[in-house]
Amino acid sequence: MNGHVITVSLIGGLGNQMFQYAAGKALAERHGVGLALDLSGFRNYSDRSFLLDRLRVPETVVSLAQPRVAEKDQKQFARALWKGRVDRLLGLAGLPKLASSPQEYREPHFHYDPAFEALGPRTVLFGYFQSERYFGCIAERLRDWFSPREPLSDAAAEVLARIECSRLPVSTHVRRGDYLNPGTAEFHGILGERYYRQALDRLEAGIGQESTLFVFSDDPTAAEEILNFVPKSRLVLVRGDPQRPWEDMALMARCRHHIIANSSFSWWGAWLNRSPDKVVIAPRAWFAPNELKKLNIHDLYPPGWVLV
Incomplete structure (x- = not known):
């Protein structure tokens, strides 16, 4: 060899x-x-x-x-x-x-x-x-191997403490940033309020209780607007360091359940959660409609993930 x-x-x-x-x-x-x-x-x-x-x-x-x-x-x-x-x-x-x-x-x-x-x-x-x-x-x-090499920053450690104190923490990823760029939006597609409303309804119908959403986004203002239907008392906007994305991913993984975006970043945030009882809600519309017609995305979703 x-x-x-x-x-x-x-x-x-x-x-x-x-x-x-x-x-x-x-x-x-x-x-x-x-x-x-x-x-x-x-x-x-x-x-x-x-x-x-x-x-x-x-x-x-x-x-x-x-x-x-x-x-x-x-x-x-x-x-x-x-x-x-x-x-x-x-x-x-x-x-x-x-x-x-x-x-x-x-x-x-x-x-x-x-x-x-x-x-x-x-x-x-x-x-x-x-x-x-x-x-x-x-x-x-x-x-x-995909756990952070160094201890979390103070800000991330504070979020982790809030996650650990929460009765039912759910990571929720709202992806904007480069997805809004011309060309990129036409390829990836952008998830709006309708997806997040349906995803939360599906999640809470399955687990039978209200959750606290820990919201991860590259545009917290847009995320707050999209999640306007959730009482503010149940939202925690995580303002992570853009230079330390691995910390946000690690924090996602420590939540109990997950509502992911059409993004490999929150895919991993959910996958890294070791709990066999986790519920992962993922979008069927992983790409924009024209791209979805060309691609078979069936193997993207691990068994048991719920598609909305």
């Missing part, structure tokens, strides 16, 4: 990085080989930065004297991105695509790909892998 390693190209925000890492780690564990993290995608990506080193991810627990990623693995993302662009142009011209390296695996579609299980011990992974089916075999260890 000497020299064998799985390489995963990372890109996107914290939630996306966690999906990509989880799939790569599961494959590496299956073969008993190491995992290399290719960070080259962040070089020209000013909106997002590498954040897995803020969690207990073993591949990032290295001495400062060691490079985080082997130099030969640094350019995998850039090569894959270049190939994707060329393939699109060739496709428009009716020409065959470039030949892929036999060791390179490019995620073929949004839903789970059973061919993933047969990949070899020297594979380079490129994709998003947004399904628990890729990494369910290491779920409990992932929950350990």
